Amino acid sequence: MQLKRYTLASFILMILVAAAAYSVNSDSVSFDLLGMHFPNLPIAFWVVVPLIIMYIASLLHMGVYALVGNFKLRRLGKDHEKMIDSLRDSLLGTGERNYVYKSDAYKLMGKLIDNSLILPYETLRSIGNEKIDEALELMRDVKEKKKVDIKKFHLPAMASIVIQNNLNRLERGEIDADAVLSRPDSYGDVVCAKAFESYVKTASTGSILKFKRFFSKASLLDFVQRINAAENGIEISNDELVTLFNTLKLQGMDWLDLSEAMAKNMVPEQRIRLFEMLSENNDDAMEGYLYTLYDLQMNDAANEILNNTSHDEYQIFKAYRDLKKANRHYDIAIFLRRSCD
Structure with a gap:
């Protein structure tokens, strides 16, 4: 014109x-x-x-x-x-982004966005752009645990929203623990660890040990509680348990929690022998051994071990020993919890 x-x-x-x-x-x-x-x-x-x-x-x-x-x-x-x-x-939440911009007007902002994660306010529903509005809708639906078609976004498996969606699918029963654990590269450690938490409650010992790298403290406690249980129980030797525990990063209180969990169903003789074996090569496991002995009223055996330790070792257990000698009887689990708190 x-x-x-x-x-x-x-x-x-x-x-x-x-x-x-x-x-x-x-x-x-x-x-x-x-x-x-x-x-x-x-x-x-x-x-x-x-x-x-x-x-x-x-x-x-x-x-x-x-x-x-x-x-x-x-x-x-x-x-x-x-x-x-x-x-x-x-x-x-796509991890690696490296868009190349030709114009100076976009280069600075583009570099900043490529290295950022945007978390909009929940009140933001749309902005008038189809791609952005679809992303906002997907974020809302995944957060509300709705069933979504996420494949059309072509997101990497390790994107945070993909992980959350897979956790939702796992919770709804759309995918089972076996399918997740068999494809760790597709689902990632977070989803596999969540699937493993339910898997240890029902699977056989051999099946569980195939995926032992996904053990957390919570799933480990669920696992040992099943040993010799009347319902949905499992059997496992002390040698296998020692091998398993040696692959995990367990600390002082973890051994106490393990012994307490085992107390529900494990045969006392196996439990004592297990912690005896563990304490031979792991000083931290000695606290679990002492807890086990006192819990099973093996007071003389526990006292003998304490008598052969240095003055500054196992102070809490020595305090418990002295209370028992003074006819002050407390449950070992309650005593230790209160002392540690």
């Missing part, structure tokens, strides 16, 4: 200049320039020729700049699309 106006104005100017020149001098003239002969034409025509040349040159000038401007707009448009994708990925 602007080009039409410019052309119309240019033609009007040419006509006015030609008319003015013709009114002043209506003669014709011919001449030679740079070895070229120009025919005999009215002077008014030759006056208008420079205007025609300038008009054509201005059109070429505007065309070049329009083409350059179009390239810039296309580059900005592509960068805008990349920015939208980066914002969506940042909302959905």
